[in-house]
Each structure stands twice: as structure tokens, then as C-alpha cells.
Amino acid sequence: MTEPDDALSLEMVTAALRMDSADVAVYTRVLTKSLSEALPPGYVTVERERSMSDRMRGRPGEISKVVVRLGDQLMTLAVKNGQPAAEICREVRGVVLSRENVPFQQWASALASALVVHAENNAQAAEALRRLVTGA
Numbered sequence: 001m002t003e004p005d006d007a008l009s010l011e012m013v014t015a016a017l018r019m020d021s022a023d024v025a026v027y028t029r030v031l032t033k034s035l036s037e038a039l040p041p042g043y044v045t046v047e048r049e050r051s052m053s054d055r056m057r058g059r060p061g062e063i064s065k066v067v068v069r070l071g072d073q074l075m076t077l078a079v080k081n082g083q084p085a086a087e088i089c090r091e092v093r094g095v096v097l098s099r100e101n102v103p104f105q106q107w108a109s110a111l112a113s114a115l116v117v118h119a120e121n122n123a124q125a126a127e128a129l130r131r132l133v134t135g136a
Helices: 010-016 024-038 052-057 104-119 123-134
Strands: 044-049 063-068 073-080 083-090 095-102
Touching: 024 044, 024 063, 024 073, 024 083, 063 104, 073 104, 083 104, 095 104
Parallel strands: none
Antiparallel strands: 044 063, 063 073, 073 083, 083 095
């Protein structure tokens, strides 16, 4: 990531995370798929709500919460009554030290910043982030 053309800017990452944010259900599906494919295992956790119909038909259900873990930061996006509920937490050794409910756009910006900082220190995360931004 030392070449200027290779550098990931905060604006590019933020733009990639804000795409399709008008419909929260669609956004969480896209975000989950993109981040799960881009980041190493253990970084993204997805919780789903499955109706009886989903269970009978073998469907995974609707995403109810996405948690992205970057170091001691937990970035949580839940869907409640079709509305986003965004939260940023700081966790150390399994204990949540701080929890802040934030507006969705602030959450997306904070997630983008955390991803860029993490990518600066981790080559695998940098490549994953590059794939997220370029869609490759």
C-alpha cells in the first residue's frame, strides 16, 4: 500500500460502505456479504431471525444484527422494525467498557475509519479492504 494508486482512502471506503443504505434490509445483506468475503474469519458475526417458514424451507432467515470486530472495537448494526440501530462499543477481554448508540451515517463513517486504520497495520486486511472498495 505504499504506491499512491494502491492506497485506500477513507473517502473510498466510506463511499463503499454507504452504497445502498436507503433500504436497511438490503444494506445489511450487502454489507454482510461484502465484509464476510473481504475480511478474515472472526471479524464479522451475523445474527439472523428465522421464522417457522424459513426453518421449514431451509432458508437462513433475515439478518437482525451484524457485528464487525476490529481490535477492541465492536461496530454493531441491528435492524429493529425496519430501522437501523447502530452502536459502537469498546471491549477488552470480553468486557464492554463503553457503548454508544450513534446515527447510521456516523456508524458507517466510524466503520470506514476503523477499517482503514486496521488495514494500515494488517496486509491481509488491506487486501480485503481493497476487494471491498473495488468490488472484485
